[in-house]
Amino acid sequence: MQNKGKIMLVDDSDIDLKINAKIISLTDLFEETISCKSGEEALDYIKRHLKNPKNLPQLILLDIHMPLMGGFAFLDAYSLLPTSFTANCHIAMLSSTLDFAHIKKSEANPLVTRFLKKPLQATELKKLVNEITLARL
């Protein structure tokens, strides 16, 4: 069986970080959840561990509305990261937005695999992880 990977949460809300980390741990899909309070923190973590791929996430759940660096700004910065990392990592937007434009913009972005609505549903996450794993095989 394949090793369970890591998942990264990027969200400015402490409560949502906690809730989502808990939901993820209940699904037992990942060995570790990396929680980042901002886009900057997430980029910083990734850059620090580029030489240590085993510490890097295979899936990032990214919030849209965040102060300073929002979700879309994070995507711009993310696209400049080395492909050795980005080729093995998926991004799903995770937002409470109802804004049609945001949803469309997320789905149109080639870096984004899926748009997930908050609250995060364990079944939705399982479905997504399944699809990603299948795509890799």
Add this chain to the structure above:
Amino acid sequence: MTPPIKVLYIDDEENNLNAFKASFRRQYEIYTATSAKDGLEILDNLEIHVVIADQKMPTTTGVEFFREIVNTHPNPTRILLTGYTDIDALANAINLGHIYRYIAKPWSVLELHNCIKNAYDAYMANINLGNKVAELEKTNDELNRFIYSISHELRAPLVSIMGIVNLVKLENKQYSDTEYWNLVETCANKLDYYIQKTQQYYKNIKDNSPIEKIDFNVLVNDLINIYALPNRDIQFKIDIQQDIPFWSDAFRLEVILGNLISNAIKYQKTTEPHKQVIINITVNAKEAEITIHDNGVGILQEHMDKIFTQFFKGRIHYGSGLGLFIAKEALNKIKGDITVSSAYEKGTTFKITIPNAK
């Protein structure tokens, strides 16, 4: 002291200009020009309140001059002076030059004086109206942006609460069976429904969404899938006659049909063994005719004229009092029409027509 009234007088005869100055220089700030061209230069550089022009001038007549400045300098009030009662010139002055008054030469000081004062009042009234409109537009714009921002801000913590409820249900089956968690969930869902409706309303008044090709089969089935999920015992009879393309505002159409279909599903009688929703749609080159019929609780006759009013709720308080209001607003935006017929305890039929936008 109020600032002086600025008057511009254009006349090719210097004598007239001097006579005017002599009569009025104590009351007004007077600018003069001997041609339309010079007059325009003054208008470009100063905030003139009242413009008086002589009709008979070489190169450009008074009417021609007024006509030229209708769009470029709409604010100053215009007075035409003329020694001839030429009916064509007069008609043109009113229709094309948008003049405020017509004064026959030779003018009397008193008449012209009153005329200038009234013209200035008209100028101020116009300016004040413009300011008020700008102010209202700004307030309206701010309110809209406030609605948008606050609904986003309200929804984020609400969604966190929904997440916590989810988590409790996942984590501890037994504990989560307590009624309290279900109550919290019901309240959170209800609050979320209001926020979603608020955003629908906001989007409806603000955006002009693009016209798209509509496939009613796809749209209706999608909407039924969304709204009928918890009500699997309802029978749907759908008949859609669409042989030609239909063009409309997809967002608003979804709002309209979504609200009507979800109502037809929501307002069923709990005791009814054969719950039914019938949807008929016919499309032609001019419009789409849509009928949505249910055999649900119906609407009391005395409520019929209030159902499209915001926050009106019937006797059975399932709703927010926003659904039909928003549907009607959206219909107004795309120039559609809605009629309703209903029998209490028997069912309701909504008929809507929506113009084909291409």
